[in-house]
Amino acid sequence: MVYRMPAMQSGSGASTAGSSSSQDSSSHVRVVQNRPKPRCWEHGCNGRQFSTFSNLLRHQREKSGQAAKATCPNCGAEFTRTTARNGHLLHDKCKQRRST
Ligand SMILES: [Zn+2]
Numbered sequence: 001m002v003y004r005m006p007a008m009q010s011g012s013g014a015s016t017a018g019s020s021s022s023q024d025s026s027s028h029v030r031v032v033q034n035r036p037k038p039r040c041w042e043h044g045c046n047g048r049q050f051s052t053f054s055n056l057l058r059h060q061r062e063k064s065g066q067a068a069k070a071t072c073p074n075c076g077a078e079f080t081r082t083t084a085r086n087g088h089l090l091h092d093k094c095k096q097r098r099s100t
């Protein structure tokens, strides 16, 4: 059973205002060819962009699983606090020696 919707174009193309209103008035999913970069609006990320969707998924998994843990991007060491991780990075205490 095929239902064809007539192409209704009520109202000519209203230019969208540039103001980024945080209201989700359009709840329907729109399929666009050029997909925008995935963003995270949770955990206070405030629309943080990710290069790929898998990155966003991993980020959300990390956030949901171990919210308080911080890892060093260089050696992967885990810390209970981001401040500890920052200090670790600051003083270059990585396990692995960077061979650059
Ligand atoms: Zn997030």
Ligand SMILES: [Zn+2]
Pocket: 072, 073, 074, 075, 076, 077, 088, 089, 093, 094, 095
């Ligand atoms: Zn490290």
